Amino acid sequence: NAGVMQNPRHLVRRRGQEARLRCSPMKGHSHVYWYRQLPEEGLKFMVYLQKENIIDESGMPKERFSAEFPKEGPSILRIQQVVRGDSAAYFCASSPAERGGYTFGSGTRLTVV
């Protein structure tokens, strides 16, 4: 039973390019959460999704960031026109229900050069 799978593990993008981060939740989990960890800072909530629905995106920057969790396939966090300040570790977690236990992925470390 594979855990939460995130890919890629490391992603390097030049300023202005697009970054696409993928998260496959654990089998049986229908709730996905994205968190960002800026260098030397704590984890911050970005977005909470269920299949085909964004439930809470209160932590998402208003521009350039979007997330989806389609009926089929992984959840995608998309960052358009990346800037140096987007360099961070992005973690995905999944749970089987609203009050279920969390399982975290290994994260994607984005570096913008």
Add this chain to the structure above:
Amino acid sequence: KNEVEQSPQNLTAQEGEFITINCSYSVGISALHWLQQHPGGGIVSLFMLSSGKKKHGRLIATINIQEKHSSLHITASHPRDSAVYICAVRSDVIQGAQKLVFGQGTRLTINP
């Protein structure tokens, strides 16, 4: 003031020592998580608590709902326990109850 406060921020101890990391929160919660993160590594969920006490190997987590306080204890600490330990709460009060709100983490170093 952060909704979740951890102490200490940094802790260095000798192998074998008993370790305590504290977490205080200011909102009503439905669950509290203790997480472990090694440098450059992923996040491992150690415990999820809503009341009482849990034990797993050398790790013990306790929570006092009335005092809004939780502790993580490590007995017979070992250098491989060196990591950042993060307290996170899921709140019924904070908007968006399903998300976690994190403490700043405690960086633990165990010297041999």
